[in-house]
Amino acid sequence: MSPNHKQLQPRLDRLSEALESGALDQARRMLNRGLAPVDVAHLLESTPPRERNVLWELVEPELQGDVLQYLGDDIQSEFLSRMDAEQLVSATEGLDVDDLADLLQRLPNTVIHEVLQAMEAQERQRIETVLSYPEDTAGGLMNTDTITIRPDITLDVVLRYLRRHEKLPDSTDTLLVVTRRDELIGTLPLNLLLVSDPSILVREVMNTDFASVQATAADTDVASLFEKFDLISAPVVSTDGALLGRITIDDVVDVIREDAEHQVMSMAGLDEDEDTFAPAWRTGRRRAVWLGINLIAATIVSFAIGIFESTIQQITALAVLMPIVSSMGGIAGSQTLTVLIRGIALGHVGGANVQWLLVREMLSGMMNGVLWAVIVALVAIVRFDDYKLGGIIALAMVINLTVAALAGTLIPVLLKRLKIDPALSGGVLLTTITDVVGFVAFLGLAAAFY
Amino acid sequence: MSPNHKQLQPRLDRLSEALESGALDQARRMLNRGLAPVDVAHLLESTPPRERNVLWELVEPELQGDVLQYLGDDIQSEFLSRMDAEQLVSATEGLDVDDLADLLQRLPNTVIHEVLQAMEAQERQRIETVLSYPEDTAGGLMNTDTITIRPDITLDVVLRYLRRHEKLPDSTDTLLVVTRRDELIGTLPLNLLLVSDPSILVREVMNTDFASVQATAADTDVASLFEKFDLISAPVVSTDGALLGRITIDDVVDVIREDAEHQVMSMAGLDEDEDTFAPAWRTGRRRAVWLGINLIAATIVSFAIGIFESTIQQITALAVLMPIVSSMGGIAGSQTLTVLIRGIALGHVGGANVQWLLVREMLSGMMNGVLWAVIVALVAIVRFDDYKLGGIIALAMVINLTVAALAGTLIPVLLKRLKIDPALSGGVLLTTITDVVGFVAFLGLAAAFY
Structure with missing residues (x-):
């Protein structure tokens, strides 16, 4: 597979050796610099409770948020319950809005309040929007990192506007065309932008027959829509058509996985969020x-x-x-x-x-x-x-x-x-x-x- | 949901009415112009055999291929077995290489040969590449519609090259940088292309630490890789590093779905490809x-x-x-x-x-x-x-x-x-x-x- 993927097992083996021999400093280095957060999460999920706690203590505070978002609900809740508001704020810095909202939903209300207070106003407002929808709806699944443009500019202006960004949000495949009142009226896929004449207006090329999702739609319906139209992202709108955010395929894949696991696990009366290594x-x-x-x-x-x-x-x-x-x-x-x-x-x-x-x-x-x-x-x-x-x-x-x-x-x-x-x-x-x-x-x- | 999605049920109801009242011409019109191929496939999969055959006869020949690719293996095989090579060629025109290869794999060897003979040389060669890998490997899953560029051109040249296309292949999020010998040496995500200075060279911005997949890798490993790195597409390479094609997230979602269904169905000794309405x-x-x-x-x-x-x-x-x-x-x-x-x-x-x-x-x-x-x-x-x-x-x-x-x-x-x-x-x-x-x-x- 990828270069990263190939070398994972030997690195995990070296890490276990370091842990067993008590070389904690070495283990700490490997954990924080040698592994991707998703791999650290996988390692934690594959480890019985006692060793898991030792490992978790070795993860550096600023990496903990990144790792947390990849953990199952059961383990996530356990680690979160041991952190205070200050630790939470520093751990969750830089997380995507939807991932952060997911984490916050597992906390007691007073702690949520404290974490929100510690944020900048704009960021706080974004999180509060996502938090206002249940976790299993489009609103709870969405990110607010959309790139919006106006219909009456030329594609050349769009291209220059994009170049002002240092990077585009992950999985951006489409720019969203909105009115002054943030009403979503069209989409401009990057694929279309790249093959079109730069001198024409957004309005002339934009897609007006686009798939969009109501914020209150069930997450499984969102998954069906993505599968049906092979979508990579979809805009989320309020009932009056105002743009609220977008959902990306990686979150939809998680919904599909969880849905499938739910069926298998519930047939045996089990919860799909259950930690394999629960005591x-x-x-x-x-x-x-x-x-x-x-x-x-x-x-x-x-x-x-x-x-x-x-x-x-x-x-x-x-x-x-x-x-x-x-x-x-x-x-x-x-x-x-x-x-x-x-x-x-x-x-x-x-x-x-x-x-x-x-x-x-x-x-x-x-x-x-x-x-x-x-x-x-x-x-x-x-x-x-x-x-x-x-x-x-x-x-x-x-x-x-x-x-x-x-x-x-x-x-x-x-x-x-x-x-x-x-x-x-x-x-x-x-x-x-x-x-x-x-x-x-x-x-x-x-x-x-x- | 989307405008298309909302109006599906009433259209299906009108279609059943037309079928029941024997208004076949009206039903034919609704089927071929009122519904997306994926919806026609869903309708066929939800219909018992006798009515299903009536419906299938109403689907126009040039649409049959589009519909076929969305059907389950069981039903697909049944419809395919009733078509001759000529019908197959006309039905499968314009399909993606991976979808066409999937269909061909259900046919007897003599028919595959006939269909391949009726194709243009270039298209035939592409199909044969995909067919040479088992269906459940990266090679069997890949498409050959990659956009490749050379490392020593400026981004401005890339942008102009893209504009010569009428449209980019679906789910294109990355351009692949290859040497003269088709060896894959880097990737240029569209997101990166769009935020970079057009005057610099591809070599200077391209991603050299990219995820790629061996053609012989198992489809479930490909799915893990996509999930781990939140990929939208990944290049497929031969053992000597030559670019063969790319896999897109929509095909990976299908793998994840089938994998999950396999587990549920096989627990009851059933096959996940089974037609719900088998006789x-x-x-x-x-x-x-x-x-x-x-x-x-x-x-x-x-x-x-x-x-x-x-x-x-x-x-x-x-x-x-x-x-x-x-x-x-x-x-x-x-x-x-x-x-x-x-x-x-x-x-x-x-x-x-x-x-x-x-x-x-x-x-x-x-x-x-x-x-x-x-x-x-x-x-x-x-x-x-x-x-x-x-x-x-x-x-x-x-x-x-x-x-x-x-x-x-x-x-x-x-x-x-x-x-x-x-x-x-x-x-x-x-x-x-x-x-x-x-x-x-x-x-x-x-x-x-x-």
Whole structure:
């Protein structure tokens, strides 16, 4: 990869050696001058708490802000809580407005106030604009470092105006054309500026059919817009069309990553911001809640089995075989659930096509129900030499896989309609249903036919 | 959102109305002139097969290529397989080299050859370069539309050279500085060009410490590099440093999306390229494999229970309670597994810190084991009025949650070392272990103490 990238691992190894041998001064030098802030953040995130605290103390105060912005929420909050307002001000100097706003949002109100007071008026006003929008909206995601121009100047004037800058803000691909009242009326991509005749007016070449984002738009909608139009940056406007700032693709990539992680983590009842190296008691406490919810589900399932206790006493083979029925239902249902959750997230599923999907899933569920029912029946017959048992388990399998298809399709659609995150609660609901139906169908049929 | 975005839904509604009322000419007009290709693709992906085929026939041939590039692999392959070489050539005219190469890779070799023959020599050569690299490498991801300049010209000459272009390639944020032999020696970001004095030489301002990518680098490594340095584009070079092309952020965003989808889908044994509206027989057939693998796991679990059949006959309460022990182990193990899989994917977990995580997970597992063991024991005692049973289920819970922590930590680490995708096979392996350990611990303790 890049020259920087290649040499990272050996540098990290040398750093660990220095730390282990107690050569703290050497480690401090390596950390502050040998590594990019993003690499220091990665190193901190890969380190258990005790060593992590030693490392953090070695990072120089003026670098801490740079490193902080790349850390996960969980670790960020922990480090921030140990700094006082003065340390915070010096650490966060020079950060982008959106990154600084992100950091500030994790602090108590009194500390935010102190940090803001220590800033210059203009900077403070910018931060306050961003802070006035929730973190997961376009307003919370935006930067205020836009370059704006007026429509009635020539491109040559624009070029000379740009040359007065020492550098342009990162990811600047477009200049924003505004009226005297800061109303956004057009965009001038640098690509267009560079190929156009310098003597013509901005108004004549500017793009008037441009993509823009309302400050209150959800961050996931912003991500869709960027993906759809392959954007690098987009202007953010207030409801009355006034330019507030711009969002750049690097922040959108973070939204996409977090969104994807949220889905994977919440399927296991976890928080995507969780620190991989959180201490045992914190990890245990957080997971206890999810285990408690699942214990309620398991207890319901257990009561369903309890109804048929006397049948099990008669035919203990039922207890041996019953987990097959429930687990196959759970697996089949999870497949349907996953396809539906993805389809809903991509915007493919909704409205009229749900019915088509329901029929498709039921057909596919029955198909696999019959296929595996025959095989499980044969296993049961061979093992217990009981044809009736084979027939009963086969029928229970077909019933459970069909119900699994039904539940796997309807649960995410209904949860979505109730504005409940299907990735979080869909799995528990589904397996509770497939477990109960699997056990009741199998044991109930057995109770009826023996 | 943007003006385009806002009006999409009403236009889609009018289109469905036109289709339902059989006004095909009107629908054709809406489809080809009213919607962006990316919206047509989205519409096709949200439509069941029969209506989808009707829609596809309505898309004009010269627009089909544009639409095709936005479709998922599954649907793409299906539409492509119905087109002959001539149709393919006309449909794919004007596509970006990387998108065209992606499409071609889904075709049989004879058809690829025919399509390539119909192209101009220069275009053919470009495509062949991209096709010579696997799809999931930097080479397969790159475009060849770079703008290159020489080091010994002034910026003013560069500006005049750019003005000779009608437009610059999409997402051009950087000009690439090459020697006569096409060796990449520097980059000139447009942002730098625009703020610099036009009279100085490229050599004097160009960036020589730039990020570049080897053509053989994995696409996920390219994504990490882009995220790390907030890149918009990166040059792709051969092993001897010759410039081959460039990768742009929009393609990297696709890699990140697919990567995330892969993890979610493969956890349920599904393929991320799967068409949400695949017909029932195809869906059923694909899922049958996964269900078969899980049936093997369930049969193993069932055999483990079978060992204790006589114990269950004595105390049927065991059959009623045993799913609680196994399901709690499964849930706890999945949480550990998910945290580890994410940690490995982010590069946080590996080497020395695995041991720390193992201890943390075991501690946290035992903590929750004891907590929920007490509660489950109380439920069992109240329900069956049997103190011994309460003690046995409590002990089995602690054992199973500790083993779940152990398995959840070690399975992904070992699978990773064996180069097996932990997201795909980790879950089945884990629940088989927690099921077997849960049942055997509970029933075995009962067999020993009754």
